[in-house]
Amino acid sequence: MTRQLGNYAKLVKGGRYLSSNQGIFRQNGFGAILNNHCQKNEADFRSALLIRSHHSGNWEKKSSYFGIFGVVIAGAIGGTLLYTSKVYSAEKVNDKGGERRLDLRNIRINEVRKHNSKENGIWVMYKQGVYDITKFVDKHPGGDKVLLAAGGELEPFWDMYTIHKNQHTLDWLESYRIGNLHPEDVKERQKRPVVKPDDPFGYEPTRHPALRTNSSRPFTAEPPFELLADNFVTPAELFFVRNHLGVPNVDVNKFKLEIQGKGVKKPITLSLDDLKKNFKHHTITSAVQCAGNRRAELSEYKPVKGVSWGIAAISNATWTGVKLSDVLTSAGVSADDDSVQHIHLTGLDNDTKNFYEASIPAAQALDGNKDVLLAWDMNGKPLTPDHGYPLRCVVPGTIGARQVKWLYKVTVSDEESKSHWQQNDYKQFNPTIDWGTLDYKKAVPIQEYPVQSAICEPKPNTVVDDDEITLKGYAYSGGGRGILRVDVSIDGGKTWQEAELENIKRPVYKQWAWTLWETTIEIPQDLQGKKFQVLCKATDTAHNTQPEFTSSVWNVRGLINNAWHRVGVSHQQS
Template identity: 45%
Template sequence: MQGLIGPPDYSQEPSRHPSLRINAKEPFNAEPTRENLISSYITPVEFFFKRNHGPIPLVDDISSYNVSIGGLMEKSVQLSLDDIKKLPKHNVTATLQCAGNRRTAMSNKKEVRGVGWDVAALSNAIWGGAKLCDALKLVGIEYNTKMTLSGGKHVEFISVDQCKEEDGGPYKASIPLHQASNPLSDVLLAYEMNGEVLNRDHGYPLRVVVPGVIGARSVKWLDRINIIEEECQGFFMAKDYKMFPPTVNWDNIIWSTRKPQMDFPVQCAICSLEDVNTVKPGQVTIAGYALSGGGRGIERVDISVDGGKTWIEASTYQKDNVQCIPYDISSDKWAWVFFKAVVGITEDTEIIAKAVDSSANVQPEHVETIWNLRGILNTSWHRVRLQIAS
C-alpha cells in the first residue's frame, strides 16, 4: 500500500491515557477501569479499549493512501480517502467488543490462552464514514448480493499491520457478501470516531466497523478489500476466535470443525463494583452495561442480591439517561445499554446480574458450561461479592 508503513518495532507507539489497565505491552492491549467504562454512554476515545496484534502502523503520506477493491468480480478499483469521503456519509453508534472480554474470570476456573481481560474489553462510539455497500456498488455489487458472477461469496479485509500470529504478515478477516452489501447491516468504512478523525490506535486513516459482530472482524488500518469464494483463511478466521466445547483441548483440537465466530451472544457486567467489595450496611448502587449481537436489543437486566434466590429488574437506558423501551425505533440497535438498580444490603452476599435480549436469549448461569480453551465469549452471569464492614 502506498502512503502507509508498518513500523518494525514498538519505538513509535502513540501515547495512551495513564488510567488504562494494561494487559499486554507489546503488542499493546489495555482496557479502561470499570468506573471509566460506564462514565459515558459514548466512550471517550482515550478510554476506548485497545486491542492490537503488532506495532501501530504509521502514516507516511496520506495524499497517496488508497484502498483497493478486487477479487472475484467483473472489475476492480483503487479508492483514495477523498474518493471514499465523496460517498454518502453515515454515522453509526456501535459497541465493539473483544471476543475475549471477561476472559480472566474464565481462566480462573481453568487455564486458557489469550490476553487476560477483565469486564471492560468493549466500548461504544459514534463511527463516521461510508457504508461498505456503497463502495461495493462502484464495482458492480448491488444490495444483498449473495454471490458474484465469478463465484465470490465473502468480503475479505486486509490490514497493513504486522501480526506475530501471521508470521509478520497483515491482519485479515472476512464477512459474508450478503451482509457486506446490505445497507441495513451498517458495515462502515470509517474515517471518524466520535466526530473526530480516527487516531492511530483505532485505525487511522481508515478501518472497517462491522456492528453486532465480535471486534476481530472490524479490521483497522485498511489496505485491501477482496471478494473471495470461501471465508478468509487468515489465522484469526481459520485458527482463532472459534467456539469449542469444554471437552476440546490443545491435543485434540481440529480447527476446521468449527465456523469462525461472528455475532456475539447476550452479555452484561456490573461496573459499579469490583469482584470483591467491602461496604457499609445500607443502599448500594448496582450499575453496568448490557448488549447483544446481531442488532438484538436488550429486553431486560435482572439483578439478584441474594446469590440468585430472588430477582429484581434493573432500569435500562442509553443516551440522555432515558429509560429504554424495547424495540423503540429511536434506540441505537448496535449499541450497549446501561443498567442501574439501588438495593439495600445488610449482610455479606453475592450480587448477580444477567441480561435477556430481544430474542429471549439468556446468559448461561455458570462459566464452567461454556469454558473453552481460547477463553472467548464468557457471557456467564456476572457475580460480585459484598462483605459488610465490621
C-alpha cells in the same frame, strides 16, 4: 423499565433521581449524559451527548443544540444543583496553575510516584506543580475515582473531562500545592516517544495512563472497570485497545483503499478524499467487544490461553463513514452473483510477512441495513492510531476481530479468508476439548456475539456501609439484538430486581450500541455485616438469556464468556 435516551435523561446521585420542571437529568461517576428536549432518534442523541464530570458536577456543552435549552450546573464541593435556561458559554480561565513557583521546593517524580494510596498519601502532578490532595479524597464527589490519578498526572484526565478547567477548580487545586516537579523530570516528561522504523512496534502512540495494560507487544489494554459505565459513548482515550500487531505508520496523503476480487467489474482504488466526496456519509453508534472479553473469569475455573481480559474489553462509540455496501455496489458487486460469498478485510498492520486480515459474510457487507461502515471518524474526530487511523471497517453486532483497523484492501471472494485470525483463532469449542484434541478445521469462526452483561460498580471486595447498594453496568447483544431486560440479585439468585436501562431508540435488530443499566437494592437484615455476591444477567430482544455458570461456557481459547457476572462485596454495619 427502559429509559429511552431521546425521550429524556435522568440525574442519579447516590442512586436517587433529581428532576426539575424543565426536565430530568442523570449523573454518575465521572460525568453525565443530558438529552432533554431531544427528538426520538439517534442523530439528536448524538448531538446531545455531554462529557460528564466526576469532580465539579458541571456540564460541558458539546453541541449548540443545548445552548438553547440550558445546562445543569452543580457546585464542585457543595453539590448544590441548579438549573438555568441561559445560553451556555465557556468560562474564561486564567490558568496559571502548575507554573513553577520559586517559593516551593523541587520534588523528583519518583517521590511523587510513591504517594499513590491513602496509606502513603495521594500526590498528583499538574503541569510543573505537585499537589498533596490526601485530605480531599474523601470529599471527592466522584468517590475514589480520583485515585486513578494518584502518583501521576492530572492532565490526561482533565483533557478528557475539560470541565475541570474552571477557575474555581484551578484555584482550589493550588491550595493543595506542596512543590514543583524537578526541572530534569519536566524535560523527561516532554520528550516524545522514539520512533524506530525497523521495529514492527516502532510507531506505538502514547496512551492514556488510566488504561490497564494486559500486554505491550502487541498492545492490549482496557479502561478501569469503574469508569466503563460512566459514559454512554466511551471517550476515545478510554476505548479498549486490542492490537494484533504493531501500529502502522500511515501517511494519509498517500493512503489508498483497494477494492478487488470476485464480481468486481473493474478493480478500483480510492483515496480517503474519494470516499468522503463520492459516497453518502452515515453516522452510527455501535459497540465493539473483543471475543475474549471476561476471559480472566474462565481462567479462574480452569486455565485458558490468551489476553487475560477483565470485563472492560468492550466500548461504545459513534462512527462516521460510508457504507461498505455503497462502495461495493459502485464497483459492480452484486449479491445475486453466486461467487460473491465472503468479503476479506485487510489491514496495514503486519509482521513484515503477514498483514492482519479477517472476513465477514458478503450478505452482511452488501446489506445496507446492516450498517457496515468504512469509518474515518470516531466520536466526531478522526480515528486515533490505536483505533485504525485513517480508515477502519466497523461491522456492527460482530466481534472486534472482524472490525479491521487500518483498512487498506477489500477483497470479494467465494471463500473465507485464509488468514491465521480467521482460520486458527477466534473459534469456540465445547468444554471437554483441550489443547491435545483441538482441531480448528472443525470449528466455525465467530461472527456475532451472544447476549452479555457485567457489573462495573461496585468493584470486587467493596465494603458497603449503607443499608442499600447501587449497581451499575453494561449489557449488549450481537446481531443488532437489543437488551430487553437486565436482572440483578444480591441473594445468590433467589430473588431478582429489574434494572433501569439507558439505550438509544433504534429499529428492531438494528440496536448496535450497548445498553447501560443501574439499580439500587436494599440490603436485607440477613446479609448485613456479611460477605455476599451481587449478580447480573441480561435478556435480549430475541429472549436469549445469559447462562448461569462459567463451567458451561468454558472453552480452551477463553472466548465468548457470557455467564452471569458475579462480584463479591461485604457489608459493614454502621
